[in-house]
Amino acid sequence: MLNPNLAPLGHYTFARLNEVLADCPPRVNEPPILFSLGEPQKPTPSxxxxxxxxxxxxxxxxxxxxxxxxxxxxxxxxxxxxxxxxxxxxxxxxxxxxxxxxxxxxxxxxxxxxxxxxxxxxxxxxxxxxxxxxxxxxxxxxxxxxxxxxxxxxxxxxxxxxxxxxxxxxxxxxxxxxxxxxxxxxxxxxxxxxxxxxxxxxxxxxxxxxxxxxxxxxxxxxxxxxxxxxxxxxxxxxxxxxxxxxxxxxxxxxxxxxxxxxxxxxxxxxxxxxxxxxxxxxxxxxxxxxxxxxxVHVVENRAYYAENFRLAEEILRPHMDVFIPPAGFFLWLDVGDGMAAARRLWSAAAIKTLPGSLMARDDSHGRNPGEPYLRVALVYEPEKTERGLRRLAETLF
Ligand SMILES: Cc1ncc(COP(=O)(O)O)c(C=O)c1O
The missing domain is CATH 3.40.640.10 (Type I PLP-dependent aspartate aminotransferase-like (Major domain))
Structure with a gap:
């Protein structure tokens, strides 16, 4: 009845993320900050x-x-x-x-x-x-x-x-x-x-x-x-x-x-x-x-993300060798174990991030190249981004 080609697709990345975070609900009263999704939060141009x-x-x-x-x-x-x-x-x-x-x-x-x-x-x-x-x-x-x-x-x-x-x-x-x-x-x-x-x-x-x-x-x-x-x-x-x-x-x-x-x-x-x-x-x-x-609106957009990356550098540089990428709006942080970091950030700080391993497949040696990383989407306005990044740094370092 169903096309067998599609069976190996399994779950979509964000469904997997919810699964892997299901047993560690946030223990804080802070409102969650979703750095997991690459969804621009800047209002659309009029x-x-x-x-x-x-x-x-x-x-x-x-x-x-x-x-x-x-x-x-x-x-x-x-x-x-x-x-x-x-x-x-x-x-x-x-x-x-x-x-x-x-x-x-x-x-x-x-x-x-x-x-x-x-x-x-x-x-x-x-x-x-x-x-x-x-x-x-x-x-x-x-x-x-x-x-x-x-x-x-x-x-x-x-x-x-x-x-x-x-x-x-x-x-x-x-x-x-x-x-x-x-x-x-x-x-x-x-x-x-x-x-x-x-x-x-x-x-x-x-x-x-x-x-x-x-x-x-x-x-x-x-x-x-x-x-x-x-x-x-x-x-x-x-x-x-x-x-x-x-x-x-x-x-x-x-x-x-x-x-x-x-x-x-x-x-x-x-x-x-x-x-x-x-x-x-x-x-x-x-x-x-x-x-x-x-x-014109694209120039404003670039400035919005540039400010978020400036904040990321200021907040994270004292703790790690943070790589500020030349483009896009994600931080790809080498934290050693992305899954452990994502679970800790969610449970202790109500910050959702994406463990790099969920974006990758095991290589021929059985190693997942995304494993050490955490993907952090800097999509919020700078004030919320700064709040989230400070909470992230306090929790991880
Ligand atoms: C690498 C990449 N390609 C394509 C897309 C799809 O974007 P859209 O369908 O909104 O154009 C996304 C969305 O997050 C993406 O990150």
Whole structure:
């Protein structure tokens, strides 16, 4: 009755978190602080609600499957402002399509881009370890074998591309890379991205670049996959970039993003939407267009997170060698035993964090690369962030 491919998925990360914390309820009277979830708590920019309201006569219309010209022009305009791309590099008609947030298409790309066999074998779906759990879902739903590539601190928390052997590359259907990375906040260099793209082209697989944190950075803007494509030539072949308003505009509830990349995959995704996917409702499409056209709120957003990281450095530095990541909004703290620390923080301080082991799978030596870490989402306004981090430091150190 049920598709057996999906059985190994088991529980979703946050359901697992509740399970592992179930036997240690908070013993304090303080209100809980949820540093566990990467959900932006900053209010959404007012243009969102205003634009939705201005189009409230359009809820009675079926939305167009691939958005409209204004949306596609807005996202291409943003891509060209945000990244160093040659004029006309991204064709709004062929290289972009709106998506209802990126989680759904990251999952769906598994069955859109995994053939039944590759090089006569079961296809492989590569992902870094630790990783955003949806990549594993993509592998399962497409019938591929999830292959977890070690992503350690000494390699900037990215898989080592030179370690991928020819047999594996030959049967690879999809390779997920997250840059800036969730959970570690590190970013891939242009050279790294170029090499990954070359591999995708040499072995004809899809390089799925999850770039939803690319607007949340502290120093220089992280390089993007499309820039690496522009530097290499051959257009956007074999590459797909996943972009979202969830982090950029603090709007995860809007469910809005887009895919940019290889015209063949974009076309296939558009067909898929006409049969069974979810197009963006017209008022949401208009609001998304307005948000992609505006950069002012994103500058404010960056300042909000930068202040939280400044506080983290000030509060934690006296106690540990805290790594302040160049991008994203997570601290990835090496606390020795992330599970023990998470349980202690919850029971003694009502602070929920995510043990790194829940974002990773055991490697071939039976070691979980996330085990020493704790992921702390700095999503609250600075005042609450400071309160939470002080409580965290008092409890752990
Ligand atoms: C790495 C990563 N990719 C994708 C997503 C999905 O975001 P959305 O579906 O809201 O665009 C998230 C959300 O937390 C994420 O952390």
């Amino acid at each position: 243009i969102l609600a205003e634009t939705i309201a201005a189009h409230d006569d359009q809820w009675n219309r079926y939305p167009p499957p691939i958005g409209d010209e204004a949306f596609r022009d807005a996202v291409v305009g943003w891509l060209h402002r945000r990244f160093d791309l040659p004029e006309g590099f991204v064709d709004p008609a062929r290289n972009v399509v709106p998506v209802p947030g990126t989680r759904e298409p990251l999952y769906q790309i598994g069955f859109l881009c995994t053939p039944p066999e590759k090089a006569g074998k079961r296809p492989a779906v590569l992902m870094p370890n630790p990783f955003y759990h949806v990549y594993q879902g993509a592998a399962m739903v497409g019938g591929g074998e999830p292959v977890y590539l070690p992503a350690h601190a000494e390699n900037n928390f990215l898989p080592v591309l030179e370690d991928l052997d020819e047999d594996l590359l030959a049967r690879t259907a999809l390779f997920f890379l997250c840059t800036p990375a969730n959970p570690q906040g590190t970013t891939a260099s242009a050279d790294y991205l170029k090499r990954a793209i070359e591999l995708a082209r040499e072995h004809d697989f899809v390089l799925a670049l999850d770039e939803c944190y690319c607007e949340i950075y502290r120093g220089a803007p992280p390089v993007g996959g499309l820039e690496a494509c522009a530097a290499l030539g051959q257009g956007l072949d074999n590459v797909l970039s996943f972009q979202s308003l969830s982090k950029r505009s603090s709007a995860p509830g809007l469910r809005s993003g887009f895919l940019a990349g290889d015209a063949r995959i974009i076309e296939r995704y558009g067909q898929f939407v006409t049969f069974g996917g979810s197009p963006l409702p017209i008022p949401v499409l208009h609001a998304s267009t307005a948000l992609w056209n505006d950069d």
